[in-house]
Amino acid sequence: MSDVRSDSIAAPSLIAAIAAIFEGCGLGPDAAALAAEDLVAADLEGVASHGVMLVPMYVQRLKAGSVSTLSAGQIVIDQDAVIVIDAGNAMGQLTARQAVELAIERAARHGLSAVAVRNAFHFGTAGRYARMIADRGCIGLVMSNTRPLMPAPGGAAALTGNNPIAIAAPSSGSFHPEVDMALSAVAMGKIRNAATAGSAIPKGWAVDKEGADTTDARAAIEGMLLPAAGPKGFGLAFMIDLIAGGLSGGSIGAEVNPLYGDAEKPYGCSNLFIAINVAHFVSTDQFGIRAASEIARINGSRRAPGVDRIYAPGELAFVGRQNSEGKASIAASALQGLIDAGKTVGVDVTRYINEEKQ
Structure with a gap:
């Protein structure tokens, strides 16, 4: 599976969709909007590993009760x-x-x-x-x-x-x-992105569970990251x-x-x-x-x-934020994950995105 990028999506539409999902999990409107804003901010500067792709995991934990709905x-x-x-x-x-x-x-x-x-x-x-x-x-x-x-x-x-x-x-x-x-040497989120895309990772990023160097993203997830600068x-x-x-x-x-x-x-x-x-x-x-x-x-x-x-x-990263013009390019896999997470709480994410394009 290739890590194809979706069309750029306006930040307000993404924030509104994610906030609606979080509200569906029990967060208050203001708290949901703040959390959504901070996640989308990561995608606006190109740090996809800390952005929209996290929403399904957040939702899973909110529904399981390991993340509370306190503000x-x-x-x-x-x-x-x-x-x-x-x-x-x-x-x-x-x-x-x-x-x-x-x-x-x-x-x-x-x-x-x-x-x-x-x-x-x-x-x-x-x-x-x-x-x-x-x-x-x-x-x-x-x-x-x-x-x-x-x-x-x-x-x-x-x-x-x-x-x-x-x-x-x-x-x-x-x-x-x-x-x-x-x-x-690299954030775990980037290795998870590589695993989702079926891509190899550079040598020096991680080792497998036995401590041996690996370029296999899934073996790295099961293994260990290597420290930056040893x-x-x-x-x-x-x-x-x-x-x-x-x-x-x-x-x-x-x-x-x-x-x-x-x-x-x-x-x-x-x-x-x-x-x-x-x-x-x-x-x-x-x-x-x-x-x-x-x-x-x-x-x-x-x-x-x-x-x-x-x-x-x-x-x-600052230049990335300035050049984004308020739009985030979301990986197709991350967008699908967001859509699926929305369905679990009755939120149609595509409606927010389609409204933006009208």
Whole structure:
């Protein structure tokens, strides 16, 4: 099966369709719309692994009860600059937004803040929430753990997740420099995309369950991802696992359940959101101008032969968002998955898409 792209679909139509599906699963209208918006945002910047393709799994878990229909988590510790939220297995996008708002608010008072979240569900792309923090004049750091997916260098047992981390800083321009990465050589979502398409994966992405290199996507799913940059990626992933899980009082390592495992078992990951208010250190304008200057320095640096443009960290995704013109190109398999998920709750996804084309 080839990974054929569908026609580009306007983001509002996709958001409305997904929101209707989530409402059909019991979410309130506002919560459903926010979660849908954050998923579609990933497709708009070309990160299909964290977008619409996740909806069938989300629906399965909502219907099984391992994801709750709560619109927010419960604050269980509040020491002003330090907060711990028990997400109660609510949609990750909702508790991530809750944590972001609290982190920004408290950093405005204290210069920096940290919000740890336990019993959390998948929240999509970490970079989206780091950018939300940067949009408000703060440096944002967002991290999460996952179930064990990677072996230690030389090992043949999965010990830690590919635990994503994102960092974003404000600049005086419309683009804020950003790093958003899982700490494996590649995200599991890309391997799942390859498996769906029947495509091979590059060597160095993953190993099979015995620890041997593989280019077979399905063997990789049953096996383990390889850490980015070997021991460096493994070490950073381990520390994120320990920090996010340890500070929140939540799950660490194998205590996090597989995202695509038993739909009745809560995922139960742990998150950490940190906001550093720039104005407590230097002038916000000064920082933003210096950030923009550094971006320009990267863009204007000498290019290697055959290279048309050099991008600053996060700029390629930014350009993707700008060039999308509010439309997302969805894989045919992902679109069919969305349609099928809609049918389980009485939502005709094609109606939303066809209305757009009329």
